[in-house]
Amino acid sequence: MYTQEEAKQLRKQFWILFGKRCKLVPELQDGNKKWVLYDTKITGLDLKFEVDRQSAKVIIEVNHRNEKKRLEIFEKLQKYKPILENGFEDGLEWDFLYVRESGEEVCRVFVEQKGFDIHRQNQWPDIYNFLIDNMLWLESNFMDIRDVLKEEL
Known part of the structure; x- marks a missing residue:
């Protein structure tokens, strides 16, 4: 069991190594390409990674x-x-x-892999692969609808 400070340092190390791992992703090596995340161009809509003691989510x-x-x-x-679920074999979870x-x-709207901690x-490489693979799909699908979505809102 980790102390609160040790757990904080572990999380920090996880995300630092994740950033380094992302630099190896061919789709992210083109110039200064980075994840969209908070730069969706739609107020109140973000793409996120989340990892805790039970699972990983994109x-x-x-x-x-x-x-x-928000509901609109x-x-x-x-x-x-x-379009958003394209490429996701089991679809996505929708939680309003x-x-x-x-x-x-x-x-x-998310995809989750339970059992990650x-x-x-020793699970970090698998977690990184899950996060990267699924964010590439989700981000690509989102970008296919972003401009239309912006116009409709």
Whole structure:
């Protein structure tokens, strides 16, 4: 078991090594290409990685402060569900009411791999592969609809 400080350092090391691993991804080696993440060009919509003691997730998160706007964005995403789920054998999880640890309500569309534990360093290569492979798909699918989505919102 790790102390709180040790767990914090472990998480920091995980993400540092993840950044180094991403530099080896051919799709990310073209110039200064980086993950879209918070630069979606749509207010209140982000792409995210999340890893904890139970699983790893690659997420589209709708976190607009205005609930009506948040649900509107989520409904628009649902309209493009076939495009967003392209390449995901089992589809994506759609959660219109996810409550973060902070109590903030958001909407999420995600793919999850259970059984991963960030504290198990021997799992890190598999976690990195899961995160990279799935974010490449999710980001590509999102970019296919981003401009249309922006116009509709």
